[in-house]
Amino acid sequence: MTLEITVDEIGDPEFAAAIEEIVDEPAARRGHPFDPVPLHLKAVDADGRLAGGLTAHSVQRWLFVKLLGVTEEQRGSGLGRRLLARAEEIARQRGLVGVYLDTFEFQAPRFYESLGYEECGRLPAHDGAPQRIWFAKTFDIAGVAKTQ
Incomplete structure (x- = not known):
């Protein structure tokens, strides 16, 4: 069987949805469907100008x-x-x-640590590429944050 691999230059949403379905279907059969739920938080100042925000999604x-x-x-x-x-x-x-996220070594690792996040993974710095650090914070049963 001959297969061709191409680059999707436009980011076709139908293609992305098809790949998500390929990944989700076996997970759903095992009782762990992905079903991502988006979360977008937007902060604006008194004049309506964007001051910051957060984009996230929940899955599993x-x-x-x-x-x-x-x-x-x-x-x-x-x-x-x-x-x-x-x-x-x-x-x-x-x-x-809980919550997980990542940052680069030159961005905000100390910020996340100060909020109770613990490092749970790291991509090494290599050939000029900076370290990427993953952090997580878990919640206890009562909903109070705790570190791992």
Whole structure:
């Protein structure tokens, strides 16, 4: 059998959905369907200007924070902490077991550690590429955050 591998230059959503179905179907048969649920938090200032936000999705009872961004003007104001705290609150309300995320070594590892996140994985720095560090925080049964 001859197969051809091509590059999807446009990011075809139908193709992405087909691949998700290929991955999800055996997981669902085992009782673990993916069924991602998005979460987007948006922070705006008094003038309606974007100050920051968070994009995430939950799958398999974990919330994955894909992006957490705060504008230069708002850095140091506590907005990042507030966004992450709100995401954690929603995760608890949804009955999730915890939150995980990643950052690069030059970004915010100390920020996440200060919020009780523990490192759970790392891609090494290599040939000019910076380290990527994964963090997680689990919740106990009562919904109070705890570290692993």
